[in-house]
Amino acid sequence: MTTTHATLVRELKTLRKGRGVHAGRIVDRVGPALAAACGITRADGPAAARQKLVSRLTELIEQLPEDLQLATRAAFGLVSDVRHPLYQERVNWVAAVVDRDSRTVRRRVDEAVDQLAELAATTTPRDAAGWHTAELSVAVALDQGQPEVLERYQVVVDGDTVDKLEFASVFPVRRRDVDVHLLYGGTLLDRSSAVERPGFTLLPAEPLTRGDTHDFAIRYRLSNRDVMHPCVLHVPERPCEVFDLRVRFEHDRKRLVRTFDGVLQRSDAEPSGTQHEVDRAGEIHLRFRRLLPGLLYGARWGGSVVCSARRAS
Template sequence: MFNELKEIRRGRGLRADDLHERVGLSLRTVCGVTDLDHPALVRRKIILQLTKLSAKLPSDLHLAATVALGLHPDAAGEFLDQRVAWLANTYDRDPRTARRRVDNAFKILAELLHDAGMRDRKSGSYSPDGWYVESLRGFLRLDQDLPSLTEERRIIAAVDDLDELILSMSAPRHPEIGDEFKIRAEMVYGGEIVAEEQVSSSHSRFVVRLPAPLTLGQAHNYSIEFTSYPRRWMRPYYVFTPLRRCEEFSVRVRYGSHAVPKNVWRISGLPAKAYEDFVPGDDALTVDRLGDISLEFHDLQQGLSYGLQWQEE
């Protein structure tokens, strides 16, 4: 993998016209490149994966990697030596030191790519679908008259000029609920709701316009708050079922110290609706004395459900 990274950093790096011809087999596999992909799609997949993984490097090595790959906006140069010279000047070191930094960065990056390849072979998690979720944090408050769910997401653009998102929320409702209650949403930060559609009585979609269009590989943080109807009419669970790639999901639920459920259990990778049996699972959870509980999930699989379920008194 290290030698394959060295090959694609030559010339203009990831901006080279012949990039699709120089990508090695291992790198193609990790980045989800197929023989049917056109050159622009090959470039997009490679940039997405390397941008994501290089962000995990220490700051000095992250700079070295992005400069060498031709991704840094200030380090222009048709040849690698030109970009390394810019890096050496930034470090205030000689070019040999700068090149060693690049090699060190690529060695670690090669290890990260290998680990990513092992995870993807297990989960098939790659999904180029306009954007994907790097992390999702949910905070569900059930201790107030009208429960609310606040989500904070960090997303990564999988295309250039991504300027809007379509977000969905489902909240299965009790048949006694009147029409005055429906799913509502309000942006906390990072976007503006410009359209909404009530697909069914328990499912709504919201179109969110971003503050500025995102470029391929660019990260963006946003938060949105949902409200629906009183707790007594809610189904006793909160689950997230990713339909696109999602790497991390965490949730905190506040029941309130005076309304702690009888039983609470984890839902970890169940098929959609399998939790509708409402039978307590084996992975029992404990609510703290303030009425809160929190969970974390990693490397989620698309189409499976993650979260928690409870049994009221």
């Protein structure tokens, strides 16, 4: 456990006491590590500090496993109709709702606090990022002479105004080996250089404002099968709620695909993954939820240096 993580755990456990996020003198209840994770500064008054705290905690709790979310919301006083003045009273309320004893609920909250500390230390608040991905759907067709990849994005604006969206393909390929076509969603500017993944800037027809959603889609057509490296590996730079991946092989039912669901990248070791069988139609369908920036998600179906985790971002 790192020093920052341990500090955040301690500060979160202090915050959940009493009335939680509704405690008086909230600025004094939020420790320095938690304040930094929530973007709270000395210039913020009590109302602004509480708003940032509630927004960030709510965002982080949404990334927890579903069985931990209710207990965690109640623990910090984020359930609107549960404003009990004591932490233990809120624990008892959750115990009655889920039909478990209070010790079980406290263990769940402790587990959630540990995960919240990790998320707070490793992810950026959505408002600071300007926008995040609600859903990225990727379809890969390998059963033809020229492989094709279709990427469909739905993004949500978290900042005040966003006039451009920067992103890169989720598969490695040299820019000269692929034809890129924007199907809809604005104007596409190519910002690729001597890198292994094409990078682009999308300009929406009109600037996007807070709360807007925007859809766009891109089709990649590769020159031949040999230039398609055997992997689709996504290391998001921003939070991503859903990553849906479909790969169609050439009717190879015996193929095994290694999948990665939130794997930490390391420079000194091969990332661990899970073996996944291709179905009778020669396809694989994966769906990842609550993706965290910096972690590895996707699939690899063959050995390739270019497909290493170190190069996935």
